[in-house]
Amino acid sequence: MIIRLAAAALCCSQAAAEPLEDARWARPDADIVRILTTSPGECLRPPATKEEARRVEIGRAAFRTPFLFGGTAARAGLSCNSCHRDGHDNPDFFLEGLSGAPGAADVTSSVFSKVREDGVFNPVTIPTLVDAGKKSSFGATSPHGSLDEFIASAVDEEFAGAPPPSVIPAIAAYVAALDSAACPKEPAKTTLDAAMKDARRALLTAQAAFESGDAETASFLLLAARGALGRVHQRLQGDRLEKERATLTALSAAIGDVRAAAGDKQAALAGMPTLLDQFDAAQRSLRRARKKTLFEPKALRRWLEAREEAPH
Amino acid sequence: MRKTILILSAAAAALAAAPAMAAGGGGGSGGLPSSSGPRVDPAEAFRDGVEALQAKDYKKAEKKFGDVLSAAPKHPEANYYMALAKIGNGKSKNAVRYLEKAIKERPNFVEARERLALVSIELGEPDVAREQLTAIEGLKAECAAAGDCEAAFVARVDTAIERVNAAMGAATATEGPDAAAPAETAEPEGAPEDASGDAPSDDQSSDDQPADDQLSLFFAPRDEGVSHYMGAVRLINEARYGEAIADLHKAQAIVGPHPDILNYLGYSHRKLGIMDKAQDYYAQALALDPDHKGATEYLGELYLEIGEIDEARRQLARLDAICAFGCVEREDLARLIALKETDRRAERQ
Structure with a gap:
């Protein structure tokens, strides 16, 4: 059994999985099979109203698509979900030159947008978004008073995105609905x-x-x-x-x-x-x-x- | 700490995809792998050729750079290295056209000018050598006038001037062209000593799946060439196109011909208003990868900028065909075409 596990750990490099968009952001030594076949599990609280449900569904789709962004991020296939898998943190996230250590990213880099370039390599740990809706301040490097404002600035300034007007509030609604009380007991299978x-x-x-x-x-x-x-x-x-x-x-x-x-x-x-x-x-x-x-x-x-x- | 992209000197390098920015951004074959591409992986052949040169296996080097040039005939470094391989094989006369090509594609290619001067002396053509010497001196004066000389560049120029002068002096002293043949003719000096970097791998399963012919540079391990590429992406996003071009030249000297690099060379030249050169780079990128999304998009944007809207629409149709599941390159070009059409309608009213 030990031998089998050891062998399993050898498979496989991130480079081998390169054609799979879902594997692009994995750190080189990650267990690619695990990353591609499981996810932490979405902690989505059931919506209280039809209107909330509508917005959450728009936000959920936007959260998972690179088309939310523009420029380098969109072309590289990055989405919110790349960094925040199912809305969680992502200790496996890695892009050389941007991450420093796995699970972190320099969000003030002109790799994705010139707006926030600060001339310093200062990656920060990718946070979980679960229960983010319960906070009163959002964002460490550029704090905002509301989720809407924070998400709007991230999408626009950090990732050069320009989605339809309904989308930013919808992502905020989706993120606000990520509740630790709603987390599944086990990781989800992809x-x-x-x-x-x-x-x-x-x-x-x-x-x-x-x-x-x-x-x-x-x-x-x-x-x-x-x-x-x-x-x-x-x-x-x-x-x-x-x-x-x-x-x-x-x-x-x-x-x-x-x-x-x-x-x-x-x-x-x-x-x-x-x-x-x-x-x-x-x-x-x-x-x-x-x-x-x-x-x-x-x-x-x-x-x-x-x-x-x-x-x- | 000033932000820097990591440079891993001996790291493997693979290449491929991807782009820069809001304004643009490349966009290589990220997403779905391209289904077509060159049979020879020119970047891999380039790496093999560099290794062969370093090992003084000039026959193999000639073969490898022949492969590279069949896919990317304008690549300046490949032409230069081919010339070195020819010289190593005792075919100095044949080396001349490759050196001339390298210089044509990159007029500030000091090493190529120096080599052409030395070979010309060997072949009994001192006028050509003098011409190159003048050009090399001109490069130094040019960058001094612009106030942006890098110390390493100046040092290399000075070395070249010294070597050419010495060879010309030796030839004059002996009054015979053959006597001036540089000692390194059989083993050409100037072969890359540290062109590290594994070439882009062409990992491919044995099935019929369209595989990435060239992996994305954006996700490649950061050898020095890829680091220059990533640096260029950042510079492009900061609209520092001249500096980006310099980084892209450094990247292609190490990586070899790659559509992502050529695409951004096209993009940077376009942003500087050098449209003919931009178009040529896009064409080179598309010759290496006909399905390159970024080059297809940006060529379409170039057509829009020069008022050829029908050609831009043709590029959009190409993207529709390439992007079976949608792509941002298609969306951005479609948006710009729609804007242009709106402007035209407004002008007519």
């Missing part, structure tokens, strides 16, 4: 179903945004849904999943078609039921192949090992 569910939630929230006449937010959420499907697609490697990859690609294109019609509320809304049906059919197809996907620890380990051994 499964195919869970990843697809994230994308579907973004689609449903986009549909609600269309219904309320907020086409800009709906369009942003559709883009977030496409990005979420892209991260699933990255986990479909090899000949045996060619059909499933094509299914996901077609689904993403269909979302793009609805998004292209976002300016026409009736047309966009008319397209949503068909889109959701297509989504559900794709998910059924993917489920049948789930054991071959890189959401499965065994398949992931094999794939990583093969990449480690592949000649350069």
Whole structure:
């Protein structure tokens, strides 16, 4: 057993997992399989009202997509969730030149934005956001009196993001709903179903945004849904999943078609039921192949090992 | 402590992706791996070639830099190293065109000018040597006039002047061009001594999956070349484009041809208003990686800036094809095209 654990620890380098966006921010000596197949678990308190639920869902999708940001961060695939996995701290986070030690980041660096550059390499430990809503002051380097203000400044100044107006308050609502009393007892498994569910939630929230006449937010959420499907697609490697990859690609294109019609509320809304049906059919197809996907620890380990051994 | 990107001298280097900023930012093949790319990994061949030069295996070096130049014919350092390999193989005459190419692509390439001068003396063409000597002296005067001479650069220029003068003097003294052949002809001096850095790996599984042909520079271990690249990203984000270009040149001298570096060279030149050079760099980046998102986006932005909106739309269509799951490069270019169209409509009214 000891030997087996030791061997497991050797697998696999972060470099081997580079094509998987979810592995990019892992420290080099991290247990990549663990990082890619589990997460701390989301401590999301059930919403008290319909309005809160709507905002939290927008915020949740925004929290998980690089499209929230601009510039280097977005292009590198960084999202809020990269640093705050499920809203927690992230001792595995590492970017050389930005982190210093794992779990920290210099948030006043021009790597991501010139606005906050302070000329000093001063990484700070990434904090948990669970129970952040109960605080009275937000942010260590640039304190703000409200979550909305803090998040707005981080998105704009730190990561060059310019999301639709509804998004910042929605992220604040999401973060405020992260409550230690709602934490799961065990870490969550990062499964195919869970990843697809994230994308579907973004689609449903986009549909609600269309219904309320907020086409800009709906369009942003559709883009977030496409990005979420892209991260699933990255986990479909090899000949045996060619059909499933094509299914996901077609689904993403269909979302793009609805998004292209976002300016026409009736047309966009008319397209949503068909889109959701297509989504559900794709998910059924993917489920049948789930054991071959890189959401499965065994398949992931094999794939990583093969990449480690592949000649350069 | 002044902020610095870590420099790990002997670290491995891989490359690939990614960009800079709000204003721009590269954007290499991050996200989905590209499905196409050169058969030869030019950065890996560059690394192998450098190692071969260091080992004085000139045949192998010639072969490797041939591979590099087949993918990136304008890379100045690859041309220079190819010339060194040729000289090492006793083919000094053949080295000339590579040195000329290196100088054409990077006029302040002191080492290439020095080598061309020395080879020219060896070949009995002292006029060419004098021409290069004048050019080298001009480089020194130029940076002095600009007030931005780096001490290392000045020292290298002085060394070059000294060496060329010595070789010319020796040739004159013996009154015979052949007598002036530099002793290092068989073993060319100037081969990189510390071009550390593993080349970008081309990790790839055996399946059909489109793999990253070149890993992202943004996530690569920080050897010196990658550190220069990251430094350039920061400088670009601070709109210090001239300094960024200098860092990018240092990066490509170590890393070899890489689309991320070429893309940011294009970006920096564009921001400085040097459009023809910018366009050329984008073309070089796309020659290495036709699906490079950053170069595709920025080429589209360049077209917008020079009023060729249809060409910009073509780049947008390329991004639609490349980014099957959406990408910020596509979003940013689409936004800028829409803005331009709005402006045009307003102008017409």
